[in-house]
Amino acid sequence: MCPADLLALPSNADLRRLINFSASDGRIWLAGHRMLLMHAEALGAMRREMIECMGREQTRRVFMRVGHASGKRDAALARQVRPDASVFDLFAVGPQLHMLEGAVKVSVEKFDIDIEKRHHHAIFRWDYSWEVDTHLRDFGPQTEPVCWMLVGYASGYVSSFMGFPILYRETQCGGCGHDHCRIEGRPAADWPDGEERLRDYDADSLIDKIADLRAEVETLRSTLAPRDELGELVGRSRAFSRAADLMRKAATTQVTVLLTGETGVGKERFARALHAMSPRADQPFVAINCAALPADLIESELFGAEKGAFTGADCVRAGRFERADGGTLFLDELGELPLPAQAKLLRALQTGEIERLGGTQPRHVDVRVIAATNVDLDAAVAGGAFRRDLLYRLNVFPIRIPPLRERQDDIAPLADHLLHRFAKRHQHRIAGITDRALDAMRRHDWPGNVREMENLIERAVIVVGQDDMLDVEDIFPALPGGEHVSIDADGSLERCVPLAIGALYDDVRCKGLSLDELEDALIREAVRRCDGNLSAAARELGMTRPQLSYRLGRARDRSRQ
Numbered sequence: 184m185c186p187a188d189l190l191a192l193p194s195n196a197d198l199r200r201l202i203n204f205s206a207s208d209g210r211i212w213l214a215g216h217r218m219l220l221m222h223a224e225a226l227g228a229m230r231r232e233m234i235e236c237m238g239r240e241q242t243r244r245v246f247m248r249v250g251h252a253s254g255k256r257d258a259a260l261a262r263q264v265r266p267d268a269s270v271f272d273l274f275a276v277g278p279q280l281h282m283l284e285g286a287v288k289v290s291v292e293k294f295d296i297d298i299e300k301r302h303h304h305a306i307f308r309w310d311y312s313w314e315v316d317t318h319l320r321d322f323g324p325q326t327e328p329v330c331w332m333l334v335g336y337a338s339g340y341v342s343s344f345m346g347f348p349i350l351y352r353e354t355q356c357g358g359c360g361h362d363h364c365r366i367e368g369r370p371a372a373d374w375p376d377g378e379e380r381l382r383d384y385d386a387d388s389l390i391d392k393i394a395d396l397r398a399e400v401e402t403l404r405s406t407l408a409p410r411d412e413l414g415e416l417v418g419r420s421r422a423f424s425r426a427a428d429l430m431r432k433a434a435t436t437q438v439t440v441l442l443t444g445e446t447g448v449g450k451e452r453f454a455r456a457l458h459a460m461s462p463r464a465d466q467p468f469v470a471i472n473c474a475a476l477p478a479d480l481i482e483s484e485l486f487g488a489e490k491g492a493f494t495g496a497d498c499v500r501a502g503r504f505e506r507a508d509g510g511t512l513f514l515d516e517l518g519e520l521p522l523p524a525q526a527k528l529l530r531a532l533q534t535g536e537i538e539r540l541g542g543t544q545p546r547h548v549d550v551r552v553i554a555a556t557n558v559d560l561d562a563a564v565a566g567g568a569f570r571r572d573l574l575y576r577l578n579v580f581p582i583r584i585p586p587l588r589e590r591q592d593d594i595a596p597l598a599d600h601l602l603h604r605f606a607k608r609h610q611h612r613i614a615g616i617t618d619r620a621l622d623a624m625r626r627h628d629w630p631g632n633v634r635e636m637e638n639l640i641e642r643a644v645i646v647v648g649q650d651d652m653l654d655v656e657d658i659f660p661a662l663p664g665g666e667h668v669s670i671d672a673d674g675s676l677e678r679c680v681p682l683a684i685g686a687l688y689d690d691v692r693c694k695g696l697s698l699d700e701l702e703d704a705l706i707r708e709a710v711r712r713c714d715g716n717l718s719a720a721a722r723e724l725g726m727t728r729p730q731l732s733y734r735l736g737r738a739r740d741r742s743r744q
């Protein structure tokens with residue numbers, strides 16, 4: 184056993200700094216995770232109701248799993264906060280956070296861990312367990328331990344910390360009349376009933392059974408319903424659903440669809456999804472970007488060319504129309520199509536026939552056209568750059584793809600989807616996205632839409648450490664920090680230094696102050712607050728007395744001008 188002094192927990196100042204009370208907007212953060220300060224008594228009341236309606240066993244499992252999830256989250260923080268610490272100090276993050284979170288007082292009695300050798304044996308003493316308090320009050324002394332959420336936390340934290348299942352259990356509990364609780368942790372395999380106890384954390388509770396049944400019903404329903412392949416499209420916002428509904432309606436028909444929307448909204452993905460939902464799903468989907476090809480090549484690309492049709496055409500080539508025969512042709516950035524090609528496209532749409540460059544024989548093609556544009560085609564028609572008859576022909580079924588800033592409710596599922604896609608692509612394990620980062624994403628304007636989000640998340644996935652969470656700084660490296668209030672060692676709120684730059688900026692701008700006038704005003708305020716004592720005012724402003732005198736002189740000169 185380790186000597187007692189080795190078992191003293193390190194300072195928790197680094198952990199306290201992770202807690203921020205953002206009182207002005209009603210949120211509390213623990214390193215980017217939203218926390219709640221709630222009455223233990225209220226949680227106790229919920230526990231009592233659950234025991235009464237679903238029984239003690241089910242309730243115990245639910246509480247253990249909630250604790251487990253919380254412990255796992257805190258384990259992800261440990262390496263982030265104390266990357267270079269000893270194993271004991273690194274491990275101590277869990278017990279120390281558990282204390283800061285108000286769950287229980289933890290003292291270490293035995294600590295014998297070797298991560299490499301997968302060895303774990305530890306014993307902790309628990310005092311002031313919130314679960315003992317509430318359980319004793321509601322039900323009186325028990326014969327079985329009652330610290331379900333706490334034990335779940337310990338098992339979740341340590342399993343995640345060690346990288347394989349560790350089970351903690353109470354060898355004595357305050358809820359059974361003991362003076363305090365004691366827990367002991369070993370690898371699940373080392374407990375005689377380990378396998379069975381691990382099942383406490385399995386998703387087999389009543390609630391999960393209901394969820395499973397619901398999922399089964401959904402699956403059965405979806406096999407009966409027609410195919411709905413949104414594929415890579417993710418969204419649940421009203422704006423997105425409206426576009427998706429229109430797509431579903433268009434998919435079953437042969438109608439020509441015109442997708443409009445800003446750059447980066449994902450028009451090609453929408454076109455692919457429309458194709459996948461259509462009866463042509465098993466036929467080719469051919470895409471062409473009209474802006475990416477030089478004007479003199481676009482016609483041969485679209486309609487093909489006979490040998491010798493133009494310089495460099497040394498063999499017969501089928502165009503995209505022919506390659507898309509039976510399927511769908513996607514014309515991106517249609518507004519960039521030169522006028523001669525527009526005339527040929529119009530004819531192809533009207534007659535279903537195309538002619539290769541240098542050819543004389545019309546060929547019949549069965550192609551469904553989906554076009555997309557981010558320019559105002561009406562304006563292009565007015566300016567003479569786009570044929571009015573072609574616009575009428577294409578604009579039969581317009582679908583506007585909404586910009587990301589109109590899709591607030593899609594930010595979280597979309598970010599999550601992209602995180603998984605890029606984590607897989609770069610073979611990088613990422614624990615998730617912090618609530619704070621999601622919040623910043625919801626406030627962002629997204630001028631580059633989904634493509635911008637793809638770029639930011641892919642970059643963040645690459646730079647963030649293995650098993651870390653993506654935080655605000657990873658996604659928006661240039662974003663300045665917000666209001667910051669933390670707690671000191673006594674547990675009181677430290678004097679806050681609000682970096683409310685935005686509010687200050689608005690104030691300065693609306694009063695029409697120049698930077699010089701702002702500086703003058705700050706200096707005068709400091710002097711006033713220090714009752715004219717220039718040395719004290721200089722200290723307040725973090726400058727020397729001569730520096731302050733010089734600036735005061737400048738301020739006086741300016742006010743005389």
Ligand SMILES: [Zn+2]
Nearest residue numbers: 330356357364
């Ligand atoms: Zn206990």
